[in-house]
Amino acid sequence: MSNSPNIVLGIESSCDETAAAVVSDGQNVHSSVVASQDALHEKYGGVIPEIASRAHVEAMVPVAQEAVEKSGFTKEDIEAAAVAHRPGLAGSLLIGLTFAKSFSLAMDIPLVGTDHLHAHLYASMLEHEITFPAVGLVVSGGHTALFLWKDILDITLIGSTIDDAAGEAFDKASSILGLGYPGGPYIERAAQQGDKARFDFPRTFIRDDTLKFSFSGIKTAVLYHCQGHSQGKGEIRDMDGQEINDIAASFQEAVTDVLAAKVQKAVHETGARSVAAGGGVVCNTRLREKISETCGVDVYFPSPVYCIDNAAMIAGLGCHLLQAGVKHDLFLDVDSEPVRMKPDKRIF
Numbered sequence: 001m002s003n004s005p006n007i008v009l010g011i012e013s014s015c016d017e018t019a020a021a022v023v024s025d026g027q028n029v030h031s032s033v034v035a036s037q038d039a040l041h042e043k044y045g046g047v048i049p050e051i052a053s054r055a056h057v058e059a060m061v062p063v064a065q066e067a068v069e070k071s072g073f074t075k076e077d078i079e080a081a082a083v084a085h086r087p088g089l090a091g092s093l094l095i096g097l098t099f100a101k102s103f104s105l106a107m108d109i110p111l112v113g114t115d116h117l118h119a120h121l122y123a124s125m126l127e128h129e130i131t132f133p134a135v136g137l138v139v140s141g142g143h144t145a146l147f148l149w150k151d152i153l154d155i156t157l158i159g160s161t162i163d164d165a166a167g168e169a170f171d172k173a174s175s176i177l178g179l180g181y182p183g184g185p186y187i188e189r190a191a192q193q194g195d196k197a198r199f200d201f202p203r204t205f206i207r208d209d210t211l212k213f214s215f216s217g218i219k220t221a222v223l224y225h226c227q228g229h230s231q232g233k234g235e236i237r238d239m240d241g242q243e244i245n246d247i248a249a250s251f252q253e254a255v256t257d258v259l260a261a262k263v264q265k266a267v268h269e270t271g272a273r274s275v276a277a278g279g280g281v282v283c284n285t286r287l288r289e290k291i292s293e294t295c296g297v298d299v300y301f302p303s304p305v306y307c308i309d310n311a312a313m314i315a316g317l318g319c320h321l322l323q324a325g326v327k328h329d330l331f332l333d334v335d336s337e338p339v340r341m342k343p344d345k346r347i348f
């Protein structure tokens, strides 16, 4: 990467984490700072966009400053700014994009916009050498998508959710069960004490011939189960700790069954030589186990700090984009549109 910018400041603000990182050579992480807003959104059981935007405004400059300080470089050493500009919450994305544009203008360095989901895949490359072609799975609070990843910058969407993201289902199930936010870690902890075979929650599309997902049905199934009847009305009934743990375990089993089955199908259909997964839900140990056991090829999972939203993945991918000659000007805009396949579109 000698002729293109090498020391890159990455900026991430697509949802409810304000993050900045300094990465060189696309792989050496000198600093990675993440300011989480979980405490602000906890009482609502989900991200409130306006609260998220305001918190990004407050955190962005100090977080970027801290990332530069911790990296051991000065701001004058930074050779480019990379920023997640899609997809995500428009107001949140705008804060990071505006900061990155301002920084690149003030320091007279190139600006490059990156796709947040591509960056979640790239997170695996911060720690592993990937064997291409790979199947890429991104599964987070806002997204559930499958990609054919032929080379670092050659990424094609091959499947996606038609409604909720898997992480969203974890968050909703956790809220119904009276556990905390974000739901994934709470569900995983409760599931460790639970019976995963006790309840049979829906595994939507698990055996159909597409690579699409749907997680709204399982969320409703958990809700109806906890209300004690199937009409969708009324209060959550009192449940003992064991039942809560069993629901968590049965829920986690159903969601991870579907994710692992679709990854296996994607590997089979594409002939991929490996699987790389990213996004907050990939912190889940049961999901990692199942994908490793069933997909039949090498698997790469980022460390948990690089699964959740972070800016090291943005800076790393940004290095490669810059190397490939991609640069953006100050007209770069945000694109909040979620990544979706058309519902019945088949790639193969």
Ligand code: KG4
Binding pocket: 015, 139, 140, 141, 142, 143, 166, 167, 168, 170, 171, 182, 183, 184, 185, 188, 279, 280, 281, 282, 283, 284, 285, 307, 308, 309
């Ligand atoms: O990637 P991420 O930090 O943000 C988005 O881009 O959405 O992912 C956050 C999501 C949340 O829905 C959270 O519940 C889920 O990742 N998550 C988990 C676990 N840790 C975080 N889901 C399942 N098991 C976990 N251990």
Ligand code: ZN
Binding pocket: 116, 120, 140, 279, 280, 308, 309
């Ligand atoms: Zn994300």
